[in-house]
Structures are given as structure tokens and as C-alpha cells.
Amino acid sequence: MNEPSTTASPGKHWGLKAKLILSMLFVGVVPLVVGLGMAFWQGSQEIRDVSGESFKALATEAARKLDLLVAEEVARTSRIANDAAVIRELERRRDLLLGSDKPSAASLAEMERRWRAKDPALVKRITDSPLSALLREYYTGTNSEPDQLLPPVVRTATKLLFLTDTQGVLVAAMTTKPDFLNGDTRWWQGAYNKAVGQLYIEDVHFDARADTHVFTISLPVMDSLRYEVVGVLHRVIDAKEFFSPSTHVIRFGKTGHVMLIDSHGVVMSCPILPTGVALSDMSLVPLITPMQPGWVQASSDGHGGRSTSVIGFAPLPETSRATNGSIDSGSWHTFVWQSSDELFAPIQHLFTWMTVFGTVAIALLASLGYVAASRIVTPVRQLQQAARSIGRGELRSRIRIQTGDELEDLAEEFNRMNQQLEAAFAGLTSQVQLKTEEVQYLQQSTDQILDTVPTPIMLVDARETVQYVNRAARESFRLDQSRSAAVPLFALLPVDESTQSRLRQEFRQTEEAAADGPARNPVPRDPLAPAPDQKSVPRRSELQIGARLYHYQWFRLPGRPGEEDRIGLVLRDTTDESRLQDQLIQAEKTGSLGVLTAGIGHELNNPLFGIVGLGEAIQEEQDVQRIKTYARDIVAQGRRMAAIIRDFTGVATREGSDQRVPVQLEAELDQALATVRTTADMADIAVEKQYAGGSRVLAMPDQLRQALANLLTNAVQAMKGAGRLTLTTRQSADVAVLSIADSGPGIAKQHLSKIFDPFFTTKGQGEGSGLGLTVARRILRKFGGDVRIESLEGQGTTCVVTLPILPPSPEENPWTATASRPEPLPSHSS
Structure with a gap:
């Protein structure tokens, strides 16, 4: 068994004798310096005051x-x-x-x-x-x-x-x-x-x-x-x-x-x-x-x-x-x-003489300190040599110091300790070997568990070097066993420069949060699962590697004693899931567009019939004034049809946008409400708005309006053409909160846990597909938000939408001056 060297290198630290001498000098010099400083300061003050x-x-x-x-x-x-x-x-x-x-x-x-x-x-x-x-x-x-x-x-x-x-x-x-x-x-x-x-x-x-x-x-x-x-x-x-x-x-x-x-x-x-x-x-x-x-x-x-x-x-x-x-x-x-x-020359001369006398006193203190330190350090050095011998297991003779004080008692304690160590050292070797085998077993078990996880996992140190990858990561990125560790992170993840910068920033933030937080996680948990005390749903991080789309999450792995912590990266392949959900959204959009088209056809028929009737009347009318009246009515009906077509065209032409941009939540909610009005009977539904204003979120406008339209449609259909619809927005911390409350019959308690399941609906045959809430939650979560339902039977239903907000922009806040703010209504029970 190799013994660590216990001999200190000469010149690397201060000896006890030097420390004793310096301590005595310190005790003598500090009062002297303080006295000189006080005298100089007081003399300078008095000269200054008198001269002034x-x-x-x-x-x-x-x-x-x-x-x-x-x-x-x-x-x-x-x-x-x-x-x-x-x-x-x-x-x-x-x-x-x-x-x-x-x-x-x-x-x-x-x-x-x-x-x-x-x-x-x-x-x-x-x-x-x-x-x-x-x-x-x-x-x-x-x-x-x-x-x-x-x-x-x-x-x-x-x-x-x-x-x-x-x-x-x-x-x-x-x-x-x-x-x-x-x-x-x-x-x-x-x-x-x-x-x-x-x-x-x-x-x-x-x-x-x-x-x-x-x-x-x-x-x-x-x-x-x-x-x-x-x-x-x-x-x-x-x-x-x-x-x-x-x-x-x-x-x-x-x-x-x-x-x-x-x-x-x-x-x-x-x-x-x-x-x-x-x-x-x-x-x-x-x-x-x-x-x-x-x-x-x-x-x-x-x-x-x-x-x-x-x-x-x-x-x-x-x-x-x-x-x-x-x-x-x-x-x-x-x-x-x-x-x-010239003014302060007298006090400077006094300070010079005091410095000379102080130097003589310091030299005297140093001489006396050397003599005293020598009488103390000699037996201490004997104890030091004995301690080194005990550390090497070479102490054969007893330590003999006869000073008649604590140093002699310490030498006797050293002798007794040497005897006890010789007796205890014999069983220590076998225990160390047993502990080493246990550690190796635990490490192998951990590696086998991680290799059975189907999700790619990497462990990265502070230098952005991958120290470990599990079997799923090696198979996903086609890595050889010889290159599975100790390689740069971005040599394994082929992403562009902007994505590398974002990942580096998130890596440093995770590392700094780990340094500021507790040293150990009290309860192990799934890194992809949200924290129990999480107040809002975080934005899901996506990473495009080749043709595959991954959701990823950083986590901290505490290091062993003497080693630094490492940062882990968990990847989950969501390419097929995203594809399926996008198809689901497109199907819902197509169905909604069909309903919207039917509603617009109904809206166009009324003015069209009026134009045909007025045209036939003009053919047989002889009175010029009445003909002009019919012509003005035809023009009015034509403008009404143009407005309907323009609104429809504006909705349809925006369907192709897939770029996330900053949008006003209140404005998108109003446009979604306008779309619902064209497809549902809201003549007897009172709409009340309580907007906070300035709620800017990052989203795809058409998909956000689709999600909001689905929620509004459910609320309108629940009221069956009569009731009160309350739209409320507010800001809490770093999220915008949107509430859509209806005065309908509410949802039965046994149905609340299933309302977001695909194809689940409480409506009759042919009245709904059961995908509206599913698609809405999928879209909102895609933008980093979420939606929840609060309902009691007979007291209405409230949809609560949360979305991360962007910092307010003065030039993009039309709601602060124009949004109506009626008296707040009593809230529904949750």
C-alpha cells in the first residue's frame, strides 16, 4: 500500500519559530503604529485648526x-x-x-x-x-x-x-x-x-x-x-x-x-x-x-x-x-x-523621530522573540518528526521530551496513539478493500440502469465535454463505443451556430443555478417531469437534429466527494408525435373552415336574394326616384357582401403563417370572437370584456386564434344561444392569464377528468368531434402555455389559459386606451 508523503517541502510555509517571532513583533508593532498614526493625525489636526x-x-x-x-x-x-x-x-x-x-x-x-x-x-x-x-x-x-x-x-x-x-x-x-x-x-x-x-x-x-x-x-x-x-x-x-x-x-x-x-x-x-x-x-x-x-x-x-x-x-x-x-x-x-x-513640517519632524525610536524597539522585540521561540520550537520539532514516523508506520522508540509542561504530556499521548494505531491498522486494509468493491458494484449497476432507459442521456462537465452517454444516445447518434465519452458536446450534436449559442446559454444558467442552490436534491425525480413547486408551465425546449425533432431538458447531477458537479442532458424523440398532432390540428382547422364557409354562405344568401329581388323590381319600375332608392339598396347589400367576403379572406389568407411573432393576446381574442360570431348564433348572448391590456405573447397568430376560437365555441354552444360570456385578461408574474367564463349548465364532475381526451364529447351525435379542447391544449402548450377547466354543475364553466408574456412595448399597447373595463362580475366557484 502506497503511503502519502508527509514531508513538507522546504520554503513552502512559515515555520513555528517564524510565526512566534512575527506574533511578538505584531503585538509590539501594532500599538506602536497606532500610536504614531494617532499622534500624527492629532498633531496635523491641531496644526490645521490653529493655522486655519x-x-x-x-x-x-x-x-x-x-x-x-x-x-x-x-x-x-x-x-x-x-x-x-x-x-x-x-x-x-x-x-x-x-x-x-x-x-x-x-x-x-x-x-x-x-x-x-x-x-x-x-x-x-x-x-x-x-x-x-x-x-x-x-x-x-x-x-x-x-x-x-x-x-x-x-x-x-x-x-x-x-x-x-x-x-x-x-x-x-x-x-x-x-x-x-x-x-x-x-x-x-x-x-x-x-x-x-x-x-x-x-x-x-x-x-x-x-x-x-x-x-x-x-x-x-x-x-x-x-x-x-x-x-x-x-x-x-x-x-x-x-x-x-x-x-x-x-x-x-x-x-x-x-x-x-x-x-x-x-x-x-x-x-x-x-x-x-x-x-x-x-x-x-x-x-x-x-x-x-x-x-x-x-x-x-x-x-x-x-x-x-x-x-x-x-x-x-x-x-x-x-x-x-x-x-x-x-x-x-x-x-x-x-x-x-512648510505648514506641516514640525509634525513631520516629530513623526520621523518617532519612527526611528519605533524601529529600535522593533529590533529589540525581534531579538527577544527569537530567543523565546527557540526554547519552544525545539521540542515541537521533535514531536513533528515523531508524527511523520507514525504516519509511515516506522516509530520504533518512544518519544522522550522533558520540559515539565504540556509538550511533555503531548509526547506521552503520541506514544499511546502509536500503540493504538498499530493495533487498529491490521483490520483497516480488509475494510477498505470491501468498500472499494461496493463502490465499483454501485457504479456498474448505475451504468446498466441508464443503458436500459430508452431516452438518450448525456453527462457534460463544466468544459462542455461529454463524460458519459447511455446506450440509447449511442444508438440515436450512431456513436462508437470508443467515442462515447470525453468528446466535445457539439461534436455529438450537429446543430447550427444559433442553436449552439442558445444551448450554451441554457447550460451556463443550469450550472449557475446549481451553484446557488442546495448541494443535493432531497428527493430524486424524473428530469423531464415538472417540479412540484412549479407555478407555471415552462416553455418546452425543442431541438432539431437532422430530420428528427427532440424535446430536451437540462438537469444537475451532484458529483462524488472531491469531484465537481456535472450537467445532464435528456433528449426525447417527438418527431412522430409532433407529426400526428400537427395532422390532428390540420384536421380540426379543416373542419372549422368548413363550418365557417357554410356560415358565410348563409350570410351571403340574404343580401344576394335582396339584390335579385331589387333588380327584378327595377326592371318594371317607371318612377326614377324609386329606381334610385332600389339602386342605393343594391349598393348597400353589395357592400355588406364585400365586407363578409373581406373578413373571410382575411381569416383564410392568414392560415399559412407558421412563424412565431409577438402578438397582443386581447387583439387575437377579439378576432377569434369575431370568427365565432359568423358560425354561431350569439344574438342573445351578452359579451363582457375585462382586459388588462398590453399582454404580448410569442405565438403563431392563426393557431392561437384557432385555439381561442375552439374555447369560445365550446362556451357559446354550452349556453345554447342565450346567456353571458365574460372575457378577462390579467398579468401574474411572467405569465398572461385569460379567463373565458360562460353561464351555461357546467360540466359534470365525472367528466372533468376526460374533457381533454381526444374524441371525448358531452354533446349529441353530430354536434361535436371531441377534438376542440384537445387541439386547443396542444396549441397552447406548443407556445409554452396551458389551459385548465374550472366548472361546477349549474354554475357555468371557466377556461383559464396561461401563456408566457413578453416585456411590454409602448408602441404596441392599444388596449390601455381603448379596452372597455366594465364592473367585474362575481367569479365562479372553483
Whole structure:
């Protein structure tokens, strides 16, 4: 008897000594790492919070100073707008414009052209006017009060300073750079404000005239009564030169600084970024531009870096109120930032030192662990060698370990176990041989049973390889005994590509269902029989192999311990049965068509006799009006005959379709009812419809109508020309349920078990063939459905039809709007 190898290959697993050392290291390292992580996290949080509050305070103070700086410049600019000389001159121009001297649009266009062409006369008239001289005095400080002087920084930052009248026409300027007509600009319209006037401050933008990024201050010049605007004073200021003396001096550390941005994220002043560019990360803008001071921890710094940063911010309240009232403008905010590397450097240095100390502690733990593990592992290895010897049956001497603990007790247990194994091993060999012979006998018996089954059976593994076929399968597919197993499935089943794809999909679904379901079937059963808990009849699977037609079913066969499950395929040859049933259906169709033809002949005779009688009357009639009346009656009778023939032709021409297509169950039911009306007397039968609508099934339309017509005909004949016929459709789970209920006498209890038998009928001689229900059930089962009868004597009969439904299609649902829904009738007892 071969013994399995019990010697472990070196290097394939961790030894006990390594595990003990690693356990000690784990016990020491985990608290150390957790402590380091907590310390680093807590320190980072505290630094972030402290720095954030500091940045917030710094941003608030910087915003206050910048707000005062802008307010002072607005005040200085307003002194020019409030100068009496400026007001008098602009009032004079306003009065001229209100009088007859108002220049026309053509003259203004001509003057604008001359201004652009630098016409000396026009340039001299504007730049050398008294108002222009007054602007220069305010700009240079000549003849001005000390508190009215523009500081040197402000004078160099001011790029343009000019006045316009109430039409936006240039009145006074120090240079020729301003535009002559300004009435259509945003700053002029904002400051003029429909002659009411308001302060207008533009956000930073690039000005081609000043060749730099600027912001502007526009003030209305009010008349002497402060009632309406007589002009607009416009000042263009270099943003960088104006704000840099106040922002660039605020530095802390190596990278910390203050910058000014607007609500669109455009830089107005920054020691690092140029004026006029946008922040590199625009997702920061909504975080740092609220209308109250604060700080935020962002995923970037706005300067191109992608590290986590702490940013303080604060709005310029007074300036923001002015810019918020401006068209296309927003608010201004300070932005305080410091590099994350510099900000978190102290906690990183602390973390580095703690890591060094932790490494020393880990090395000490490893040394102590090695010593302790060596004292434990040595006797364990002796026990391991003894266990290997026992496994090989080679232990001859006793195991001797003297440690005075559980390991010594374990060695004694090994010695006693070795003695018991030697006594028990002698009878084990004979029992194993007996069990092996029993297994071989069971396997042979199973193979013989499967070979006696007349149905082809195959067992397929997960690789789609046939592992077993029974005798019926070998005979059906003409297989040699040498090729009956271990061959590909589709080498035995010669089917096309589409059928192969369908079979593969069903195979995988069966395999997945087997993996999700219970490991063993509790009760063996026939794979072709429906499951006891099956709620609806499944669609029968058909497979065409050559000239033969097979019904097939997949099932799972649990594998033996240590082996994978296999999937079984059962095939049943139904070629002859299908042929016979198709002939039966065709015979029933032919009989139904004969009855239908006789009914149509009866329907055509009445209008035909009327046409003949009217024709004979016309031959002898002299009155023209009466002849016309007879002719109209002939036409009406002819149309009636055409309608009857058209309906019959529509039924007959559809008989040749054998392709399954999606159809509306309610529509097919109505057409079947129309066909029955032509062959049966339904004048005194009330038809009530309760349709759910949208019940789409996959079927052959003509055969489905034939099955429904058979059921309707039985119901109508049962009522003998008078009663109530109720048609109901509903959807349950994945099936459509159709109920055909009549108010007839019902079916006797002793007949219910035979009503689907061929040629069984409860009608009199010549009234029925006994095939209607048989053919109907055959057709419905062909489409994956079924039919059952519920009836009590004296209470009517209900036919319940179930068919698998297709997913609803919006464009194929006419019943949702048109189907009649009367009050539901009381249901029959079942």
C-alpha cells in the first residue's frame, strides 16, 4: 500500500519559530503604529485648526485694510466729481443737449472718427479744455488741498482719468487714449444708472489702452441740486501697482503670503501669480468666496500645487457691496495661503523621530522573540518528526521530551496513539478493500440502469465535454463505443451556430443555478417531469437534429466527494408525435373552415336574394326616384357582401403563417370572437370584456386564434344561444392569464377528468368531434402555455389559459386606451 508523503517541502510555509517571532513583533508593532498614526493625525489636526484660524484672522485684517484703501480712492475720486467747476461745465453741456444744439448721430460719428484720427483741433479742444486742466491739477496735486492730493503710488497706478457728459461723449481727458463715445459701455451705463447715478467698480480685466490689467472706478457727477446725473467721471487704475504695496509686504515663512482675488477666481494682486490669471483649480472658487471670513482645507492650493492646503479667506465688505451692484461683477476677497510642506513640517519632524525610536524597539522585540521561540520550537520539532514516523508506520522508540509542561504530556499521548494505531491498522486494509468493491458494484449497476432507459442521456462537465452517454444516445447518434465519452458536446450534436449559442446559454444558467442552490436534491425525480413547486408551465425546449425533432431538458447531477458537479442532458424523440398532432390540428382547422364557409354562405344568401329581388323590381319600375332608392339598396347589400367576403379572406389568407411573432393576446381574442360570431348564433348572448391590456405573447397568430376560437365555441354552444360570456385578461408574474367564463349548465364532475381526451364529447351525435379542447391544449402548450377547466354543475364553466408574456412595448399597447373595463362580475366557484 502506497503511503502519502508527509514531508513538507522546504520554503513552502512559515515555520513555528517564524510565526512566534512575527506574533511578538505584531503585538509590539501594532500599538506602536497606532500610536504614531494617532499622534500624527492629532498633531496635523491641531496644526490645521490653529493655522486655519490664524489665516482667517490675517485674511480679515488684510481685507479690512484693502477695503479702506479702495474706500479712500473712491473718496478722492468723488472730490473731483463734486468739484463746482466740473458740475457747472457739465450742467452747461446738459442744457445745450436739451436745447436745439444737440448734435446728431452723424455728427457724433464724424467727431469720433476725427478723435481716432487724432485731429489736432478736436484733440486740443478736449485735452486743453478747462475741465482737462482741472483733472491734471487733481492728478498732479497742483493748487489742491493736502488731503486731496493723489499719493505717488496712486498717481502712477492711475492710467486713465476722464469725464463724459449725459450721452457718454468725452468731455475732458488728460490723454488721447480714452474712447470718444462711451454710452454703450458697461461702466458708463452702471454709473449713469438711468440718470439716478451710483458708484460702479469693475472687476480686474485687461485694458488694451493701458496695456495692463486694471480695475475701474466710475462715479456719477450730480447737478448742483443733487437731483440727476450730468456726467460720469471714469478712472482706470493698474491693479498690480495699486494693491501690491499693501499685499506684497504681508509675508510669513518662506511661502506664506496674502493675495486678492475676485469672485470669479481671477487674481488681482499676488506676490507669486501674475495679475489677471485665474486660479489653477477653479473648484476652489466657491469654497473661498463666501460673504463671511473663514478658512478651509482644500485639495489644492490654487497656485498649481495638488497637495492638501489650508486657506484663509475674507471678503472686502464695502467694496464687495459696490461691485455686487455692478453689471457682470462680483465680490473681492483676500486669500491667505502657506505651503503644506512648510505648514506641516514640525509634525513631520516629530513623526520621523518617532519612527526611528519605533524601529529600535522593533529590533529589540525581534531579538527577544527569537530567543523565546527557540526554547519552544525545539521540542515541537521533535514531536513533528515523531508524527511523520507514525504516519509511515516506522516509530520504533518512544518519544522522550522533558520540559515539565504540556509538550511533555503531548509526547506521552503520541506514544499511546502509536500503540493504538498499530493495533487498529491490521483490520483497516480488509475494510477498505470491501468498500472499494461496493463502490465499483454501485457504479456498474448505475451504468446498466441508464443503458436500459430508452431516452438518450448525456453527462457534460463544466468544459462542455461529454463524460458519459447511455446506450440509447449511442444508438440515436450512431456513436462508437470508443467515442462515447470525453468528446466535445457539439461534436455529438450537429446543430447550427444559433442553436449552439442558445444551448450554451441554457447550460451556463443550469450550472449557475446549481451553484446557488442546495448541494443535493432531497428527493430524486424524473428530469423531464415538472417540479412540484412549479407555478407555471415552462416553455418546452425543442431541438432539431437532422430530420428528427427532440424535446430536451437540462438537469444537475451532484458529483462524488472531491469531484465537481456535472450537467445532464435528456433528449426525447417527438418527431412522430409532433407529426400526428400537427395532422390532428390540420384536421380540426379543416373542419372549422368548413363550418365557417357554410356560415358565410348563409350570410351571403340574404343580401344576394335582396339584390335579385331589387333588380327584378327595377326592371318594371317607371318612377326614377324609386329606381334610385332600389339602386342605393343594391349598393348597400353589395357592400355588406364585400365586407363578409373581406373578413373571410382575411381569416383564410392568414392560415399559412407558421412563424412565431409577438402578438397582443386581447387583439387575437377579439378576432377569434369575431370568427365565432359568423358560425354561431350569439344574438342573445351578452359579451363582457375585462382586459388588462398590453399582454404580448410569442405565438403563431392563426393557431392561437384557432385555439381561442375552439374555447369560445365550446362556451357559446354550452349556453345554447342565450346567456353571458365574460372575457378577462390579467398579468401574474411572467405569465398572461385569460379567463373565458360562460353561464351555461357546467360540466359534470365525472367528466372533468376526460374533457381533454381526444374524441371525448358531452354533446349529441353530430354536434361535436371531441377534438376542440384537445387541439386547443396542444396549441397552447406548443407556445409554452396551458389551459385548465374550472366548472361546477349549474354554475357555468371557466377556461383559464396561461401563456408566457413578453416585456411590454409602448408602441404596441392599444388596449390601455381603448379596452372597455366594465364592473367585474362575481367569479365562479372553483
